[in-house]
Amino acid sequence: MQSSFPLFPQAASSIASEVDLLYFFILAVASFFAVLVSVAVVFFAIKFRRRHADEIGHDIHGSIALELIWSIIPFVLAMVMFFWGADLYFRIARPPADAMDVYVVGKQWMWKVQHPEGVREINELHVPLGRPVRITLGSEDVLHDFYIPAFRVKMDAVPGKLTTLWFTATKTGSYHVFCAEYCGTQHSGMIGQVIVMEPHDYEAWLAGGRSTGTAVQNGEKLFTQLACITCHKTDTSGRGPVLTGVFGSTVQLMDGRQVIVDENYLRESVMNPQAKIVLGYQPIMPTFQGTVSEENLLQLIAYIKTLKATTPESPEGGQ
Amino acid sequence: MNHDIKAGSYLDAPHGIASWLLTKDHKRIALLYLISITVFFIIGGIFAAGIRTELMTPEGDLFTADMYNKVFTLHGVVMIFFFLIPSIPATLGNFLVPIMCGAKDLAFPRINLLSWYLYVAGASLTIGAVALGGVDTGWTFYTPYSSMASNTNVTLAALGVFIAGFSSILTGFNFIVTIHRMRAPGLTWFRMPLFLWAHYATSLVMILGTPVVAITILLVGAERALGFAIFDPRVGGDPVLFQHLFWFYSHPAVYIMILPAMGVISELVAAVSRKQIFGYSFVAYSSLAIAIIGFLVWGHHMFVSSQSIYAGLVFSIITMIVAVPSAVKTFNWTATMYKGSITWDSPTYWVLGFMGLFLIGGLTGLFLGTMGLDVHLHDTYFVVAHFHYIMVGGGVMGFLGGVHFWWPKMTGRIYPETAGKIAAVLVFVGFNLTFFPQFVVGYLGMPRRYHAYPEEFQILNVLSTGGAAVLGAGYLLILAYLVASFFKPRNAPANPWGATGLEWDIPSPPTTFNFEHDPVVTEDAYDYVGRARKAREN
Numbered sequence A: 001m002q003s004s005f006p007l008f009p010q011a012a013s014s015i016a017s018e019v020d021l022l023y024f025f026i027l028a029v030a031s032f033f034a035v036l037v038s039v040a041v042v043f044f045a046i047k048f049r050r051r052h053a054d055e056i057g058h059d060i061h062g063s064i065a066l067e068l069i070w071s072i073i074p075f076v077l078a079m080v081m082f083f084w085g086a087d088l089y090f091r092i093a094r095p096p097a098d099a100m101d102v103y104v105v106g107k108q109w110m111w112k113v114q115h116p117e118g119v120r121e122i123n124e125l126h127v128p129l130g131r132p133v134r135i136t137l138g139s140e141d142v143l144h145d146f147y148i149p150a151f152r153v154k155m156d157a158v159p160g161k162l163t164t165l166w167f168t169a170t171k172t173g174s175y176h177v178f179c180a181e182y183c184g185t186q187h188s189g190m191i192g193q194v195i196v197m198e199p200h201d202y203e204a205w206l207a208g209g210r211s212t213g214t215a216v217q218n219g220e221k222l223f224t225q226l227a228c229i230t231c232h233k234t235d236t237s238g239r240g241p242v243l244t245g246v247f248g249s250t251v252q253l254m255d256g257r258q259v260i261v262d263e264n265y266l267r268e269s270v271m272n273p274q275a276k277i278v279l280g281y282q283p284i285m286p287t288f289q290g291t292v293s294e295e296n297l298l299q300l301i302a303y304i305k306t307l308k309a310t311t312p313e314s315p316e317g318g319q
Numbered sequence B: 001m002n003h004d005i006k007a008g009s010y011l012d013a014p015h016g017i018a019s020w021l022l023t024k025d026h027k028r029i030a031l032l033y034l035i036s037i038t039v040f041f042i043i044g045g046i047f048a049a050g051i052r053t054e055l056m057t058p059e060g061d062l063f064t065a066d067m068y069n070k071v072f073t074l075h076g077v078v079m080i081f082f083f084l085i086p087s088i089p090a091t092l093g094n095f096l097v098p099i100m101c102g103a104k105d106l107a108f109p110r111i112n113l114l115s116w117y118l119y120v121a122g123a124s125l126t127i128g129a130v131a132l133g134g135v136d137t138g139w140t141f142y143t144p145y146s147s148m149a150s151n152t153n154v155t156l157a158a159l160g161v162f163i164a165g166f167s168s169i170l171t172g173f174n175f176i177v178t179i180h181r182m183r184a185p186g187l188t189w190f191r192m193p194l195f196l197w198a199h200y201a202t203s204l205v206m207i208l209g210t211p212v213v214a215i216t217i218l219l220v221g222a223e224r225a226l227g228f229a230i231f232d233p234r235v236g237g238d239p240v241l242f243q244h245l246f247w248f249y250s251h252p253a254v255y256i257m258i259l260p261a262m263g264v265i266s267e268l269v270a271a272v273s274r275k276q277i278f279g280y281s282f283v284a285y286s287s288l289a290i291a292i293i294g295f296l297v298w299g300h301h302m303f304v305s306s307q308s309i310y311a312g313l314v315f316s317i318i319t320m321i322v323a324v325p326s327a328v329k330t331f332n333w334t335a336t337m338y339k340g341s342i343t344w345d346s347p348t349y350w351v352l353g354f355m356g357l358f359l360i361g362g363l364t365g366l367f368l369g370t371m372g373l374d375v376h377l378h379d380t381y382f383v384v385a386h387f388h389y390i391m392v393g394g395g396v397m398g399f400l401g402g403v404h405f406w407w408p409k410m411t412g413r414i415y416p417e418t419a420g421k422i423a424a425v426l427v428f429v430g431f432n433l434t435f436f437p438q439f440v441v442g443y444l445g446m447p448r449r450y451h452a453y454p455e456e457f458q459i460l461n462v463l464s465t466g467g468a469a470v471l472g473a474g475y476l477l478i479l480a481y482l483v484a485s486f487f488k489p490r491n492a493p494a495n496p497w498g499a500t501g502l503e504w505d506i507p508s509p510p511t512t513f514n515f516e517h518d519p520v521v522t523e524d525a526y527d528y529v530g531r532a533r534k535a536r537e538n
């Protein structure tokens, strides 16, 4: 997969070469200044070396013009880096709308991966070439960080929150996944592989995988098993709000605030329901902290996301 | 020992261990600190040797994983909190701030002694934590690992850091009052040596920042010991809040480590070039700018932590702005050497070494402050290399440069020049060999705090370990000849480098009250031209 002694990482995602380009730009600027100053310093030290014991330097105090020049030029260059880097960062941070969803949960010390079709894997992540993949990350215990150097992306997995990361792989092969946030004993053993496959190979791989039901199907089951359904009905007769169409909508809270429903809001609604109470309802929803694992939670969320106003009970995905 | 004792030197009177342990003399306290931080530098260095030896091979074969985690944690904790933060301020600063002000002592000599005892108390607790089995959270103590998962002696170590924090608060407070109130007649703000400006800026950071980290670390202790829910997400706490609080101090803390070194280098550049510093007021103000703006950039450690991307934008742009005053300083030092009269004595070697390493450290900060690039670089060896270039390349080189420059003043002894030059070269070469490969392996993607790693990273790691051996040899050489110099006669002249500054007008070593007559300052700092004119007139 890689030469045995590489000096530069492989670039295997759509963003990787852009990151490298910025890297080379800054490297060029930095090298220029490093060489300029080092050469000047050594040159001066030699050229103006002390010739006799009580010699002193020239009577020079400074120059406003020079101070301005060497403040403004670095400032401008730093701003170029900032804007370039910020633009790139926004593209790294915002997944395209059509990205395919994969759920990853970090726990000491492994990565548990769940594909939308239900196939699960541990410390391996199979993805199709050329399709944007959006990873929703959770953590069951402490901080971790899902890092794929060949794709130049990483994101912390934060307990109590969901975070996201996305990429489009551009080269088949297998690449390292590292945990980049220190997490205890086996931190350096919390590594895995991303395996990028041709789309048809990926389909075949999925078909061959032991699917235990799609994430959405599992979420639907949990929704019944955990008795969510007793309060959240498809009509307004339940004690809790109707969840149909809730994802992406704006909810009015009791304390006057409004929130847009995203994964983190859904997560919080289940794990810490008292944090935000929907206007017009009683704070009676029990917390599922400790009952629902991080993986189950991701399935529930996957399910709730599919509850669209038009087709309330028809989950997407599956084969 | 020799017997040609100069009358009244602070080293001689009064005699006895108690006279040292209860001293209120800032110079003796400086030496107490120098000895204690040297002990911790050696302890931290032994841990570093352990890390580098383990990383010679891809497998984790020397230590168990838990042991490795403790080793790098203690390396970081000891080096940062018990060596680098006190290094220049508590030794050179303690010794020189009053003398450069033209004062007999710091404003509060007893508080100065108290600060050393607090340091020792904090350090002892942390060493106690080591003796009881160690700590494994990393020097950053990130929650929720530190507050709920780790079953090591976090509370004790945290308490040690908390207490040591007060020693730096007291030192900072003492410096600020001294610089405000005790300057000699004629020593206006803009006649002060830049060393004082740098210590003034550092002290501001110490007293404004340290309380925050002290409280944060206490909260972690409270959460562990008493079950407070602050950072624990299971009960509605926020683990990321810890990172905000921690970096709110710890980013400025990196300036506690570098600003004093910048002050030292400003003195050294002027002295080795026998020339007025170029752009004095720009160098002075840039210290303040760094200290103040440095408080607004902490979020650049959190670009991938789930911090809001808009907050990230603000932190990134301010980070890029704070790089400018550092650049300004570097250019001014360079320009100071232009048309100077530059000696090739050993202090020059440290100046050149500092410039080379600090330059690389600062410039690689630009890569990290650039958000899109930091996503890839964060928590890799690239960051490790960056901050070692700054803190060891800049901070420790500055410290050693200062120690070499003021050693004759502090001890009355001369060290062997040739050994000094060899050591500086060894340290420079060894340092680059150790840390430069880490930029490469970091861009390749090797995460930090890894006990074992994929095979393709091995060659770069072996290079790094080899470099560490050279670096270690350089440090040991310095230790050897400086200690040996104590057994030589006290024959340093008052002004061995022909430098300007109040400290060079008094004997080496100084007498207990520094000045025989209260000094009056009539000229700018680094006024070599004025001094030469006067010498000609007389």
Ligand code: HEM
Pocket: B140, B254, B255, B257, B258, B259, B300, B301, B319, B320, B322, B323, B326, B361, B362, B363, B364, B365, B366, B368, B369, B370, B374, B377, B378, B379, B383, B386, B387, B390, B391
């Ligand atoms: C001159 C401009 C500088 C810039 C733009 C800069 C930027 C950065 C950034 C963005 C990071 C975070 C990297 C990451 O974790 O992903 C970082 C880390 C760090 N920097 Fe700098 N830096 C600069 C100078 C300094 C200075 C002067 C010091 C110290 C005296 C310093 C010490 C550190 C330390 C200790 C860390 C890492 C802490 C850790 O994660 O353990 N940097 N720097």
Ligand SMILES: [Cu+2]
Pocket: A143, A144, A145, A179, A180, A181, A182, A183, A184, A186, A187, A188, A190
């Ligand atoms: Cu980890």
Ligand SMILES: [Cu+2]
Pocket: B250, B251, B254, B297, B298, B300, B301
């Ligand atoms: Cu920082």
